[in-house]
Amino acid sequence: MHIHKYEKWWLTFGAAMLIAFLVIVGVSAFHGGTHPNNSKWTINYEKVDEIAPFDNPGVHKVEGKDWDYEVVLVASAFSYNPMEIEVPVGSKVRFIATTKDVVHGFEVAGTNINFMLEPGYVSEKITTVDKAGEYVIVCNEYCGTGHAMMYSTLKVVD
Ligand code: CUA
Structure with missing residues (x-):
């Protein structure tokens, strides 16, 4: 041809x-x-519970740092640890988060706090919470059958 x-x-x-x-x-x-945007370092996701700071999830007041509180957060299907976060209004907060199993999201509805949690990676965000109120934290990455039930609360108190 x-x-x-x-x-x-x-x-x-x-x-x-x-x-x-x-x-x-x-x-x-x-x-x-392909790691998430807010990821700063890696972690063995099978040993999250044994690795600092994730061996002690929760809200921690810190001294001598550029921020006032550290919120250490572990996500797993289908919940967050801690279930509830409470910080005083106006404080500067460093969120440090990871997942123990699959990809999860961490979105504080109505704020600019929104990041992806991927197995093997630690995500973090430093932000000032300047408006008092109760915020719903939702998982915005589909993670399985319990995805829609995966939420937690951020309380910014006066
Ligand atoms: Cu966790 Cu969707």
Whole structure:
């Protein structure tokens, strides 16, 4: 079969574009990695309970740091530990969180606190809670049958 030379050119061009596209996708995927945005370090997710600070989840007042409270949080299907977080209004809080099993979300509804928890990674966020109130914390990553029941509460008190 005779292939017109323009047709041939377009075939070559198309193939070249496809290869270029795959290279770009491949390079960015491996280069950027797939770990969550707020992730600072890695952890053995099977031993979360034994590794500090996750061996002691909860709200901890700290001294001599740039923040006032550390909230150590462990997510697992289908709950958060601690179930309830209470901090005084105006305090600067460092959230340090991870998951013991699958991917979970951590979204404090109505605030800019929203991050992904991925097995093997620790996510963190430092923020000032400047509005008193009771906030619902929801899991915004589908994690299984109990996903919709996975929530907790953040109380910012006066
Ligand atoms: Cu945990 Cu959805």
